Amino acid sequence: MDFLKMPPGDLPAFDDTYGFQQTRSPNPNWTYGQKIEATQEGREWAQGETKGWKVVDTEKEDPIKLYILMISGIVPRPIAFVSTISNTGIENLAPFSWFNMVTHSPPVVSISCSNGPVRVHDTTDNIKANRGFTVNIISEPWVEAANVCSIDAPAEVSEWPLSGLTKAPSVHVKPARVKESAFSMECELLQIIDIIHPVTQKATTSLILGTVKYIHVRKDVLTDKGAVDPAKLKAVGRMGDITYSRIGDGFRLPRPLWEKEVQGIEKALQGLIVQPDHSE
Numbered sequence: 001m002d003f004l005k006m007p008p009g010d011l012p013a014f015d016d017t018y019g020f021q022q023t024r025s026p027n028p029n030w031t032y033g034q035k036i037e038a039t040q041e042g043r044e045w046a047q048g049e050t051k052g053w054k055v056v057d058t059e060k061e062d063p064i065k066l067y068i069l070m071i072s073g074i075v076p077r078p079i080a081f082v083s084t085i086s087n088t089g090i091e092n093l094a095p096f097s098w099f100n101m102v103t104h105s106p107p108v109v110s111i112s113c114s115n116g117p118v119r120v121h122d123t124t125d126n127i128k129a130n131r132g133f134t135v136n137i138i139s140e141p142w143v144e145a146a147n148v149c150s151i152d153a154p155a156e157v158s159e160w161p162l163s164g165l166t167k168a169p170s171v172h173v174k175p176a177r178v179k180e181s182a183f184s185m186e187c188e189l190l191q192i193i194d195i196i197h198p199v200t201q202k203a204t205t206s207l208i209l210g211t212v213k214y215i216h217v218r219k220d221v222l223t224d225k226g227a228v229d230p231a232k233l234k235a236v237g238r239m240g241d242i243t244y245s246r247i248g249d250g251f252r253l254p255r256p257l258w259e260k261e262v263q264g265i266e267k268a269l270q271g272l273i274v275q276p277d278h279s280e
């Protein structure tokens with residue numbers, strides 16, 4: 001069944017009994033230097049290569065097709081649900097998935113807003129004007145309310161009343177945070193980088209860097225080590241077209257440390273079969 005071709009209303013109902021779980025990694029017996037085709041799990045997947053490769057020259061590709069390809073290939077993306085306020089006091093909410101953490105020291109996030117041919121996003125104008133904004137992580141129980149805020153409403157219309165979401169006061173910036181979000185950040189504009197198209201010389205996109213001044217995290221989603229528990233946060237991500245993703249099952253795979261692994265790596269390079277040490 002091709003779910004991508006089905007009208008959203010004909011899809012099976014959302015399964016809210018599903019719970020995030022942690023498993024082992026797909027190929028826990030993988031050894032240093034082992035080819036993917038040789039692994040049980042990867043063998044069938046690797047055979048897809050026999051159909052060959054489509055090589056896309058981005059300078060020649062139609063921008064719409066490039067957009068379709070890139071937003072479906074660069075997945076899953078986290079989503080920043082951004083609250084801003086205009087110079088005249090109109091409050092704005094909108095989701096952005098060209099979003100990520102840049103660094104924790106200092107804490108900086110990035111959001112990328114495209115500048116349409118007709119108008120620049122209200123979010124960009126508002127951040128330029130007032131510097132402060134909040135980024136709220138969307139959880140499954142209220143994703144429809146957040147999605148509705150992607151509507152192309154005129155600048156004088158606030159998305160807050162449409163969404164039914166609740167404003168919670170921020171401590172540092174003017175725009176409210178979203179009370180329904182279990183993880184919100186109060187951000188201050190650090191830098192805006194205009195992405196200039198080399199052919200048209202137009203600033204097609206504004207890359208917004210924001211310093212995170214305060215984080216509001218709901219206590220019930222925290223582990224005793226101070227991390228966010230993905231099973232409790234229930235964050236959603238963005239795929240291609242209108243597809244969202246839920247956080248699928250996680251698997252745990254320790255990062256190799258040279259000091260611990262060097263002997264095994266030397267043996268593997270001599271042709272011996274050596275598995276990475278999977279103890280944490």
Ligand SMILES: Cc1cc2nc3c(=O)[nH]c(=O)nc-3n(C[C@H](O)[C@H](O)[C@H](O)COP(=O)(O)O)c2cc1C
Nearest residue numbers: 094095096097098112113114121122123150151152
């Ligand atoms: C899940 C989701 C992610 C989106 N991500 C982006 C993005 O990263 N950049 C962008 O320019 N527009 C993105 N959009 C579209 C904007 O949300 C939409 O154009 C919105 O109207 C912008 O609001 P504003 O003009 O009030 O700022 C996204 C829409 C959705 C539903």
